[in-house]
Amino acid sequence: MKKLIISLVLFSLPISLEAARLVVEIDTGIETINALEGMIKVPSGVSIHDIYTGNSVILIWIAEPTLNDANTIFFAGLSPGGFRGIYPIFSIEGKWGERDLSRFSFSSISALKNDGSGTAVPVKLRVKSSEVAEDEAPPEPFTPIISASVDIFDGKYFISFLTQDKGTGIERYEKAATWFLKPGRSDWIEAKSPLVLSRAEVFQRIHIRAVDKSGNYMEVSTAAPYHYATLLIGLIILLCVLLLLRRSFRSSSQ
Amino acid sequence: MVFSFTLTVWAQDFSSSNFTVTAPVLFPGGYSTSTNFSLTGVISQMAIGTSTATTFDLFGGFLYFPFVSTPTVTATAGNTQVALTWTTADASTGWAVSGYAVGQSTTAGGPYTYSDVGNVLASTRTSLTNGTPYYFVIRVTDALGFYIATSTEVSATPTAPAAGGGGGSSGGGGGGGASYTQTGIVFSGRAYPLSRVSILKDAQLAVTTIAGPDSKFKVNLSNLSPGNYLFSVYSEDSNQIRSNSFTFPVYITNGVVTEVGGIFIAPTVALDKSQVRKGDDIAIFGQTAVASDVTIQVNSEQQFFAQTKADANGIYLYNFDTTPLEYGNHSTKTKSAKDAEISPYSLAVPFVVGNTSILVKPREKVCDKRGDVNTDCRINLVDFSIAAYWYKRAAPPASIDLNKDGKVDLIDFSIMAFNWTG
Numbered sequence: 001m002k003k004l005i006i007s008l009v010l011f012s013l014p015i016s017l018e019a020a021r022l023v024v025e026i027d028t029g030i031e032t033i034n035a036l037e038g039m040i041k042v043p044s045g046v047s048i049h050d051i052y053t054g055n056s057v058i059l060i061w062i063a064e065p066t067l068n069d070a071n072t073i074f075f076a077g078l079s080p081g082g083f084r085g086i087y088p089i090f091s092i093e094g095k096w097g098e099r100d101l102s103r104f105s106f107s108s109i110s111a112l113k114n115d116g117s118g119t120a121v122p123v124k125l126r127v128k129s130s131e132v133a134e135d136e137a138p139p140e141p142f143t144p145i146i147s148a149s150v151d152i153f154d155g156k157y158f159i160s161f162l163t164q165d166k167g168t169g170i171e172r173y174e175k176a177a178t179w180f181l182k183p184g185r186s187d188w189i190e191a192k193s194p195l196v197l198s199r200a201e202v203f204q205r206i207h208i209r210a211v212d213k214s215g216n217y218m219e220v221s222t223a224a225p226y227h228y229a230t231l232l233i234g235l236i237i238l239l240c241v242l243l244l245l246r247r248s249f250r251s252s253s254q
Numbered sequence: 255m256v257f258s259f260t261l262t263v264w265a266q267d268f269s270s271s272n273f274t275v276t277a278p279v280l281f282p283g284g285y286s287t288s289t290n291f292s293l294t295g296v297i298s299q300m301a302i303g304t305s306t307a308t309t310f311d312l313f314g315g316f317l318y319f320p321f322v323s324t325p326t327v328t329a330t331a332g333n334t335q336v337a338l339t340w341t342t343a344d345a346s347t348g349w350a351v352s353g354y355a356v357g358q359s360t361t362a363g364g365p366y367t368y369s370d371v372g373n374v375l376a377s378t379r380t381s382l383t384n385g386t387p388y389y390f391v392i393r394v395t396d397a398l399g400f401y402i403a404t405s406t407e408v409s410a411t412p413t414a415p416a417a418g419g420g421g422g423s424s425g426g427g428g429g430g431g432a433s434y435t436q437t438g439i440v441f442s443g444r445a446y447p448l449s450r451v452s453i454l455k456d457a458q459l460a461v462t463t464i465a466g467p468d469s470k471f472k473v474n475l476s477n478l479s480p481g482n483y484l485f486s487v488y489s490e491d492s493n494q495i496r497s498n499s500f501t502f503p504v505y506i507t508n509g510v511v512t513e514v515g516g517i518f519i520a521p522t523v524a525l526d527k528s529q530v531r532k533g534d535d536i537a538i539f540g541q542t543a544v545a546s547d548v549t550i551q552v553n554s555e556q557q558f559f560a561q562t563k564a565d566a567n568g569i570y571l572y573n574f575d576t577t578p579l580e581y582g583n584h585s586t587k588t589k590s591a592k593d594a595e596i597s598p599y600s601l602a603v604p605f606v607v608g609n610t611s612i613l614v615k616p617r618e619k620v621c622d623k624r625g626d627v628n629t630d631c632r633i634n635l636v637d638f639s640i641a642a643y644w645y646k647r648a649a650p651p652a653s654i655d656l657n658k659d660g661k662v663d664l665i666d667f668s669i670m671a672f673n674w675t676g
Binding site for chain 1: 342375454455456457458477478479480481482484486499500501503601624627628630634635636638639640642643644645651653654657664665666667668669670671672673674676
């Protein structure tokens with residue numbers, strides 16, 4: 001296994017224990033990489049309020065950066081096509097002092113080259129102070145995809161969805177299923193991709209809402225596999241009912 | 255005192271079935287000339303390659319196919335300024351990039367005033383006049399300071415910020431009330447004649463267009479939020495073979511249309527044989543820009559080069575004589591040049607030199623790339639979802655374990671990301 005060169009660079013650190021934000025950056029040097037995973041050990045005494053993935057060079061998270069019980073942030077993700085240079089991975093908001101920051105450490109970093117084989121290459125990771133920016137923009141528009149595969153969920157239909165947010169990052173996704181109308185406030189439930197569709201949902205219209213950490217949201221929808229067929233059958237039944245009513249009305253009037 | 259000498263060299267002839275180089279003597283392009291001496295002759299090994307040490311680089315042998323790709327340039331206008339970024343010019347086979355120069359003009363096509371900016375990939379040109387169109391090119395310099403490639407021209411018009419501007423963004427349901435109408439990006443470049451060109455925005459298919467009969471394409475995207483994006487561009491040739499993706503970062507500025515020019519999609523490449531009998535020809539073919547010059551590189555212990563020209567449909571074909579190749583594994587890749595623009599190299603296609611020839615079977619399906627887990631001819635979010643389900647789980651299906659190591663881990667995702675179509 002190739003030796004990874006990892007460095008932790010801390011600068012412009014807050015002097016007192018105040019709420020602040022750090023950004024975790026990657027420097028790939030001359031290499032173009034498309035996959036990255038690793039861990040950051042958060043020193044004891046440091047309180048992490050939130051982790052933001054907005055504007056990250058990682059476009060698809062296999063494991064979103066999350067603080068676990070062992071005070072460690074694990075992350076893994078992809079950037080199809082790859083990238084080369086210095087880019088933000090995610091940012092951390094919390095309270096820390098200078099001594100605490102010197103004890104942040106990286107481990108198990110794996111960066112893979114965009115060469116079709118996943119060759120491990122050395123990269124540098126560092127933490128630097130960051131400004132807290134306002135985020136008034138919603139997440140990017142996106143297109144959910146409904147599909148089925150023998151490899152998961154016993155071949156049942158499932159919906160996949162993903163988008164990015166250029167500000168604070170995606171907080172959560174929500175799903176609603178309707179027959180005709182727009183979903184009401186109570187119809188939305190939190191969802192994660194990929195999501196198996198229920199028996200009823202394969203006949204409905206599926207709505208997905210991406211909500212960023214500032215509360216802005218982007219809402220899109222797509223027809224489930226049998227939605228249009230259901231609408232057509234419903235329309236035919238409605239027409240038949242109308243015709244029957246018309247006939248009965250005529251016969252009664254004669 | 256003027257000191258001068260000439261070195262006469264009796265060199266070995268080089269020949270193949272269609273050319274002979276008799277007693278080659280190298281003139282190293284004037285690099286070894288000064289006011290008081292000139293050096294003519296061979297001063298290194300005959301095999302092409304780069305010898306390196308801590309204190310010098312020696313580019314030896316026949317440097318007849320030194321390679322550098324032309325950068326793709328992004329121009330974003332601002333208030334009395336234009337921010338330029340460009341992709342790395344990849345150099346090999348005798349060239350090394352040491353820096354870039356920005357050429358600036360108020361006239362389309364130049365002449366340009368050049369400023370060396372060092373070995374960086376961004377420069378902001380300031381003190382410009384709002385409302386005046388400016389035209390820019392990026393020149394690539396080699397280790398000796400010589401210009402070895404020039405990008406295509408891009409333009410931008412600096413604009414004063416609108417009174418009360420700022421805008422912001424709206425969208426599906428959140429956000430405020432301003433519109434995106436002025437925020438977007440325009441891509442232009444070369445693909446293959448009448449081929450479909452796909453643009454991915456942050457790994458998701460954003461727009462497709464059809465290149466013209468001259469191979470050129472131009473397409474724009476709007477409704478973008480300000481921020482960092484990764485855009486990828488690829489095309490498919492007339493045999494539905496996909497090019498490799500060309501990916502580059504762009505920062506989108508609110509209220510500005512960013513221009514990205516000089517995209518030159520690498521050629522596609524295919525072979526008629528997966529194994530060729532030593533001494534037989536192997537057909538190397540594919541598609542690229544109309545009437546472009548195609549350089550074919552065969553990677554062996556020693557590299558071999560050949561050149562051919564694409565026809566009016568962008569099709570090229572070269573029958574490579576395998577006589578000089580050793581038995582064993584080899585690969586080939588190609589690049590294309592047209593009007594001083596040079597594409598990146600294509601993907602490398604492997605082949606074997608042996609005692610018998612094996613023809614490549616006609617492809618039953620064109621969607622044969624690794625990572626197409628659900629075999630829908632696309633490698634996208636659905637394939638990722640299926641693979642993510644099996645991430646670090648035991649006994650994944652063979653179709654998902656792309657490197658066949660018995661598990662789905664980051665390597666499988668990296669392979670998938672390399673072949674991603676969006």
